[in-house]
Amino acid sequence: MAFLADSLARVKPSATIAVTNKARELKAAGKDVIGLGAGEPDFDTPDHIKAAAKAAIDAGETKYTAVDGMPELKAAICEKFARENGLTYTPSQITVSTGGKQVLYNALMATMNPGDEVLIPAPYWVSYPDMVLLAGGEPVAIDTSIDTDFKITPELLDAAITPKTKWLIFNSPSNPSGAGYTREELKGLTDVLMKHPHVWVMTDDMYEHIVYPPFEFATPAQVEPGLYDRTLTCNGVSKAYAMTGWRIGYAGGPEALIKAMGKIQSQSTSNPCSISQHAALAALTGPQDYIAESRVAFQRRRDLVVSMLNQATGLKCPTPEGAFYVYPDLSALIGKTAPSGKVIETDEDFANELLEVEGVAVVFGAAFGASPCFRVSYATSDKTLEEACSRIQRFCGSLK
Numbered sequence: 321m322a323f324l325a326d327s328l329a330r331v332k333p334s335a336t337i338a339v340t341n342k343a344r345e346l347k348a349a350g351k352d353v354i355g356l357g358a359g360e361p362d363f364d365t366p367d368h369i370k371a372a373a374k375a376a377i378d379a380g381e382t383k384y385t386a387v388d389g390m391p392e393l394k395a396a397i398c399e400k401f402a403r404e405n406g407l408t409y410t411p412s413q414i415t416v417s418t419g420g421k422q423v424l425y426n427a428l429m430a431t432m433n434p435g436d437e438v439l440i441p442a443p444y445w446v447s448y449p450d451m452v453l454l455a456g457g458e459p460v461a462i463d464t465s466i467d468t469d470f471k472i473t474p475e476l477l478d479a480a481i482t483p484k485t486k487w488l489i490f491n492s493p494s495n496p497s498g499a500g501y502t503r504e505e506l507k508g509l510t511d512v513l514m515k516h517p518h519v520w521v522m523t524d525d526m527y528e529h530i531v532y533p534p535f536e537f538a539t540p541a542q543v544e545p546g547l548y549d550r551t552l553t554c555n556g557v558s559k560a561y562a563m564t565g566w567r568i569g570y571a572g573g574p575e576a577l578i579k580a581m582g583k584i585q586s587q588s589t590s591n592p593c594s595i596s597q598h599a600a601l602a603a604l605t606g607p608q609d610y611i612a613e614s615r616v617a618f619q620r621r622r623d624l625v626v627s628m629l630n631q632a633t634g635l636k637c638p639t640p641e642g643a644f645y646v647y648p649d650l651s652a653l654i655g656k657t658a659p660s661g662k663v664i665e666t667d668e669d670f671a672n673e674l675l676e677v678e679g680v681a682v683v684f685g686a687a688f689g690a691s692p693c694f695r696v697s698y699a700t701s702d703k704t705l706e707e708a709c710s711r712i713q714r715f716c717g718s719l720k
């Protein structure tokens with residue numbers, strides 16, 4: 321009898337963590353390494369949010385709370401959905417978990433039966449397919465390319481739906497491409513979904529607030545109210561308020577689904593950290609200045625990185641609408657030889673050689689299901705980004 325669960329064999333370790341570890345090892349060995357792998361804002365959590373957490377500790381808010389979120393936080397989330405997304409939810413339609421990650425995981429655990437298919441546009445956030453596998457379902461990638469700026473089209477979506485499709489996981493702006501769907505593009509997709517009433521939508525709106533004008537964020541149930549009864553609208557404070565370590569995510573959706581997700585949480589982790597819930601309450605109800613300030617910095621960095629990478633020999637880098645990632649295509653460099661004699665056959669070869677030669681850590685595209693590409697996170701200082709992009713230019717120019 322095997323000791324470890326068979327389901328684990330279906331899941332692979334996170335490639336983004338592997339890259340981070342390798343960069344850390346090289347750094348420890350004294351190499352000058354620039355890490356462009358981070359999946360979190362480089363800014364500090366705003367002071368008023370930290371103050372709310374300290375006040376919560378002093379007030380003794382250090383006990384269990386309701387399993388899927390304190391009533392006052394749920395009320396604030398309802399207000400947020402109404403104010404920012406035009407969506408009406410009641411507190412019984414809201415769940416709060418330990419990060420956006422647990423929200424998605426609970427939803428999959430609550431709904432997957434063997435054979436159920438989950439559509440995942442590629443490139444995708446690394447955790448989606450593995451979470452589906454852990455929950456016993458079948459991830460089905462919808463491939464895209466740079467030709468559609470890494471977005472799916474209504475035709476691609478329609479062709480991927482089968483009688484076994486249970487969910488579409490939708491993520492705009494996207495990790496890793498930064499691509500954001502306009503309201504019109506989204507309407508094209510929701511029109512297809514309206515023809516297939518058995519397909520539900522799990523929309524991961526984590527990067528809602530990191531978007532650059534003139535792009536405006538929209539979410540599926542807002543664009544097509546007819547989808548409201550089969551949409552789980554997922555969000556969180558991690559990226560919007562530089563709160564990745566606090567671990568608070570939330571979702572609004574049909575009450576029966578929310579209840580089922582709460583059941584899983586009640587038998588696994590119980591409530592998310594009480595202090596973090598108070599911090600999230602302050603984030604959602606307090607001053608929103610941080611969002612606009614960080615957006616200006618991120619947009620400046622996006623423009624810098626896109627411009628410098630497009631000047632690198634053989635790279636094509638679309639200008640993303642949001643998040644803090646770019647996803648350049650390196651097709652023109654496949655088959656070229658590095659000065660070390662190494663032939664670049666895959667995007668993983670490219671990323672490994674770039675790290676060895678120039679000390680720049682990026683994540684290769686195969687990890688996100690779309691090759692040959694790589695992901696750059698620009699959640700770091702302008703100066704560091706300039707240096708990193710100069711090194712990438714030099715490396716690309718050295719390939720023959």
Ligand SMILES: Cc1ncc(COP(=O)(O)O)c(C=O)c1O
Nearest residue numbers: 359419420421445495526556558
């Ligand atoms: C697209 C996407 N969804 C969800 C998450 C998870 O967020 P959290 O840190 O709140 O669990 C991330 C984090 O990297 C992400 O990029």
